Structure formats: structure tokens, C-alpha cells
Amino acid sequence: MKENNRRSGCPVSSSLDIWGDKWSLLIVRDLMYSKERTYGELLRSEEKIATNILASRLSTLEAAGIISKLEHPESKAKVLYRLTDKGIDLLPVMIEIYLWGDKYFELSETHKAFLAEVKKDKAAFLERVVAKLRQP
């Protein structure tokens, strides 16, 4: 499962080739908040992604090994999406984006509370979330 068609050998450029668009990291964000989500749950998230774009991004992210599909334990009509270890490894990137956003945007109380926790002890926060995401 190799990544090719890279614009250059730069890891930033190669990363952006996979998830450098307006939507992919929002899907990753949602899967960091809740560990597992159905297609419909992802579709209903705040930013209102179009259904064809969601399908397209899920497919790209799965092909890149960042997310994986699972059977829903209660219904064959539903599908669960979840971060792989490679996807979970994006958490530090996500945290730094949050911290940058914290500095330069007006945030809701919910986000402020979330970020207070991150800032209190970044490493501990990371470990806690990673542990949650990895649990079966």
C-alpha cells in the first residue's frame, strides 16, 4: 500500500496530497471526537458536507489508510467509520490547529473549555484521547 503520484518528496506536500482540502480534516476531527461514526452522522455534522463529497473523501481517506470501515453491530444498513493508527497519529496535527485557532478566532464556550483542557497538559490530553480512540 504505497503512496505515489506525490508532487514532490516533501512530507508536507505529500500530506496535503491526501488530506489537504477543505473537508478531509473535518471528517478526521469528527472521528477523533467520537471514535466511531456512521455515514449519516458524518453527513449531519455542523459544516454540512455534500453527500457526494463525503463519499469521495471517505474513499480517499480509506485508500490512504487513515480510516477504516466496520460493520455496525446492530444493523446491516449502517456502516461505521473509524480512525486507523495512521489516522490517530494525525491528532498532534489537529491539536496544533486547534491551538492556532484558539489564538486567532473567536471561539464558543464549548471550544474554549475543550482548549483549556488541551492547554493544561497537552501530552496528557493526547495520551487520553489516543487511548480512547484505540480501544476496541
Next chain:
Amino acid sequence: MKENNRRSGCPVSSSLDIWGDKWSLLIVRDLMYSKERTYGELLRSEEKIATNILASRLSTLEAAGIISKLEHPESKAKVLYRLTDKGIDLLPVMIEIYLWGDKYFELSETHKAFLAEVKKDKAAFLERVVAKLRQP
């Protein structure tokens, strides 16, 4: 200079609204490597951005307060671009992207050497680069 038209109140989404595309962070990367670059230098960088896209991204990044334009000390025909403090604050995001890329892509010796330095002492590396970028 307020940011509006945000898709949602989420700082990740708002960040992506500004620099969530395949090119913006590559411009930021170039400006982290060399502190100041002319339009032509940015144009000639490895990933071969199209000239109209470069102009468009520079304009968006400037409007967002991430980069600024400076007079070239030796020529009125040239323009220098440089990161603002807001742009320099993207360095932690960039570092984490590099580290993710280090784990999941094949890197050149140059990038490996660069990342060895980052991994040896992340905080020290950050401080060193920030100091360099801030100098007049």
C-alpha cells in the same frame, strides 16, 4: 480585520477556510525555510504552482494576516513576502505535519536530516526557527 464567512464556529473548520487547500501551506513552508522570498522564488519551488494560483493564494494569505509584503532593498521590481507573527504561529502545525509525514512517507536524506533535528528537541528547534523568522 475580522474573519467571517466561517462555515462553523469550529477552529479547525475556520483554519481550513483560510489555508485548507493544496498550496497555501507550501507557501508558508517556503517562508519558514527562508524567512523572505520573492514572488519568483516562490514560483520556482519544487511543486510548480501555477502563477495565477500563487498570486491568488498570496492575496488570501495576506488578507488573513498570515504573510506580509515588503519592499525589496535592492530593487523596486521585486517584492518580498514574509510571515507575520500569525504566520509564524503556524510553525507548530507545520512541525507536526512533518513528523506525521516522517512516519508515513519515504523521505529524502535532506528531509531525514531536517527531521532528525526536529525530533532531537522539538521545543528547541521551534524556538530557534521562530527567532530566525522574527529577526528584522
Next chain:
DNA sequence: ATTTCCACTTGCATTTTGCAAGTAATTTTA
């Protein structure tokens, strides 16, 4: 004075995005 350099802009074809409406397989409801 003329050519070259530099930072862009413009025009147009191609690709990606976004919206709305379908579809096929389940699951729920009457």
C-alpha cells in the same frame, strides 16, 4: 534606446465542488 527581468493578469480548457434527485439494500411500521 532596447532588451530583459519581474510581478503579476487574462483567457480559456479541464477538473473539482456543490446541489438535488435518484437507487438499492435494509429496517421499521401498519
Next chain:
DNA sequence: TAAAATTACTTGCAAAATGCAAGTGGAAAT
């Protein structure tokens, strides 16, 4: 148990963004 609703998508088409190549206008070099 047949019909209706849910779920995860796909399809078709218009609108927007991207990419390429060829300008353009001012500054610098020859």
C-alpha cells in the same frame, strides 16, 4: 407481511476552482 421509512451511497448537471499559456506594464540591465 406489505408498505413506508432509513441508510449509504450514486448520478446528473450547474457553478466554481484549478491549471496552462500567453499577455502586460513597470523596473533594471545592456
